[in-house]
C-alpha cells in the first residue's frame with residue numbers, strides 16, 4: 001500500500017507525491033508498431049475525509065517513450081504521448097474507488113511509464129500531462 005502524506009502539484013511536474021513503474025516493451029516492438037498492443041492499468045484508492053485542502057483526485061498516467069529505458073527519468077517530460085484516467089475519491093474510508101486507464105500503445109514505443117498521482121482538483125489544471 002502506498003500512503004500519500006502530501007501532494008502539492010507544481011506546473012510541469014506530475015506531482016510531488018507519486019510512484020512510477022517502468023515496463024520494458026522492446027520485445028513487442030513489431031506488435032506495437034502494428035497497433036496490436038493495449039495497456040490496461042488500474043489501482044484502488046481511498047482517502048480520509050480531511051479538509052478543504054485535502055487532495056481528492058487520483059490519477060493513473062501512462063506515458064509512452066521511444067528512447068532507451070536507461071534514459072528514464074530524464075525523458076519523463078518528453079514522452080511520445082500519454083494517456084490518463086482519474087477518479088474523484090469520496091471521504092468514506094470504508095469504500096475504495098478504482099482508478100484506471102486503457103490505451104492502445106502508440107507506434108514507436110520502447111517502454112511505458114505508469115504513474116500513480118493524486119491532486120487537489122483545482123490544481124490539476126496547472127499540471128501538464130503529455
Ligand SMILES: [Ca+2]
Nearest residue numbers: 090092095096
Ligand atoms: Ca472511499
